[in-house]
């Protein structure tokens with residue numbers, strides 16, 4: 001092999017490395033969100049945002065939110081009054097309460113060549129800066145990507161969501177409460193394992209109703225997304241329900257008309273089932289950012305249509 005041939009081969013290997021890195025960072029995967037039961041689920045066993053309602057004013061809730069973000073240790077003792085001083089911590093130090101354990105893909109990335117890891121990190125950072133993270137499509141034909149960047153924040157009722165959607169979520173809930181509605185996030189981020197649990201539980205329920213195992217699995221698959229294909233695994237999807245004392249449809253109607261103002265879209269609208277593959281879910285909202293949400297709302301399209309998928 002001549003020197004020129006060697007040089008050419010080295011360049012080809014180098015290019016291949018970059019392509020593989022970009023591909024790993026960019027691949028999308030398919031998802032189906034499981035369908036909730038048609039009637040709003042029971043709330044009595046779930047500690048919720050109701051805890052915050054006894055506090056004097058929505059502004060106080062917001063301040064505590066800032067404190068929660070600012071200090072992981074203080075955040076875990078949410079009700080501690082002495083946390084007030086932490087409001088002075090500058091925003092740059094803000095951190096989520098909990099971070100997602102690294103996925104297998106992330107772990108692998110750490111063990112690959114340093115240059116590849118750096119390139120991947122730059123790709124993720126670039127995507128974050130441009131807001132692309134909020135437009136990650138996950139459905140039955142677009143499973144979760146092997147690598148995606150998620151930092152979780154734990155709500156007071158124990159539900160986790162991506163920390164980047166939290167400020168807009170808090171603002172939306174504050175505004176709803178100011179109008180006499182009391183919503184709460186019933187479901188947020190799910191691990192793959194929890195998604196499997198949801199699936200297994202549904203299968204068991206069908207078996208208990210007398211279905212054979214094969215039929216039970218088939219029926220469950222109609223209602224529950226296969227692990228690895230649920231939008232909830234992104235941390236950007238939330239199921240919003242009404243607290244006791246608030247009518248569910250009052251909440252759903254308000255959300256349908258206003259959630260886009262806060263960056264959330266009704267992800268599975270009525271009449272779009274053939275596009276989304278999911279039945280109408282008035283409680284399931286997906287964060288896409290305010291700009292995209294406004295466009296999606298005004299055009300009356302689904303995320304699939306908006307992204308041209």
Ligand SMILES: [Zn+2]
Pocket residue numbers: 033034187232237238239284285
């Ligand atoms: Zn959902």
